[in-house]
Amino acid sequence: xxxxxxxxxxxxxxxxxxxxxxxxxxxxxxxxxxxxxxxxxxxxxxxxxxxxxxxxxxxxxxxxxxxxxxxxxxxxxxxxxxxxxxxxxxxxxxxxxxxxxxxxxxxxxxxxxxxxxxxxxxxxxxxxxxxxxxxxxxxxxxxxxxxxxxxxxxxxxxxxxxxxxxxxxxxxxxxxxxxxxxxxxxxxxxxxxxxxxxxxxxxxxxxxxxxxxxxxxxxxxxxxxxxxxxxxxxxxxxxxxxxxxxx
Numbered sequence: 746x747x748x749x750x751x752x753x754x755x756x757x758x759x760x761x762x763x764x765x766x767x768x769x770x771x772x773x774x775x776x777x778x779x780x781x782x783x784x785x786x787x788x789x790x791x792x793x794x795x796x797x798x799x800x801x802x803x804x805x806x807x808x809x810x811x812x813x814x815x816x817x818x819x820x821x822x823x824x825x826x827x828x829x830x831x832x833x834x835x836x837x838x839x840x841x842x843x844x845x846x847x848x849x850x851x852x853x854x855x856x857x858x859x860x861x862x863x864x865x866x867x868x869x870x871x872x873x874x875x876x877x878x879x880x881x882x883x884x885x886x887x888x889x890x891x892x893x894x895x896x897x898x899x900x901x902x903x904x905x906x907x908x909x910x911x912x913x914x915x916x917x918x919x920x921x922x923x924x925x926x927x928x929x930x931x932x933x934x935x936x937x938x939x940x941x942x943x944x945x946x947x948x949x950x951x952x953x954x955x956x957x958x959x960x961x962x963x964x965x966x967x968x969x970x971x972x973x974x975x976x977x978x979x980x981x982x983x984x985x986x987x988x989x990x991x992x
Contacts, residue, residue, distance in 0.1 A: 748773040754805030765970040778957040781967035826914035828907040838892030897929030
């Protein structure tokens with residue numbers, strides 16, 4: 746069963762036509778990866794799915810969990826079950842690790858309003874103790890300001906904070922290993938694997954093809970705003986895609 750369907754979307758930044766008929770489906774419970782070089786349109790795809798402006802979808806549709814969410818506001822899309830770990834982490838750097846995690850109380854209040862309006866149900870949000878089990882290093886740093894954490898620790902915190910969203914069904918991670926040392930890349934990748942092992946659907950946006958291939962079941966290759974190849978990881982590994990990817 747497809748949890749996410751992106752159907753022939755064309756997205757624009759003002760007059761600039763960035764996504765040109767992107768179509769992809771992600772099955773419930775799988776790990777999919779969206780691959781491509783800088784400027785291919787990967788982040789624009791994430792923002793289009795999440796309803797974040799800009800860009801603007803001018804044609805096509807995004808369907809999630811049985812709903813057409815193409816015109817939903819970004820807050821409602823998040824409350825409906827799509828969480829985004831953005832490129833650049835965007836933490837509250839003057840707050841501690843635990844205070845960053847506690848900020849989700851605001852979001853949970855929004856979810857209660859959304860649920861009443863939509864008559865929707867929803868799975869329980871992850872509690873902080875559960876996140877500390879998933880990311881032991883964050884528990885060690887829970888009283889430390891997030892701005893003083895290492896890059897890898899900040900990435901773990903950004904992921905953990907997103908996992909606090911209520912009703913989370915799809916986790917999209919935009920370049921989670923960018924700028925990290927190889928040893929830290931492995932640590933972050935192991936965290937993503939543990940999350941997927943718990944059954945959460947994941948869309949991993951990456952330039953790091955090798956790490957993405959270790960984690961994903963299926964991949965999509967994006968170039969100049971178009972999906973130029975899609976298939977299982979095994980199929981991608983047997984194709985010559987060097988002109989589209991950083992390998």
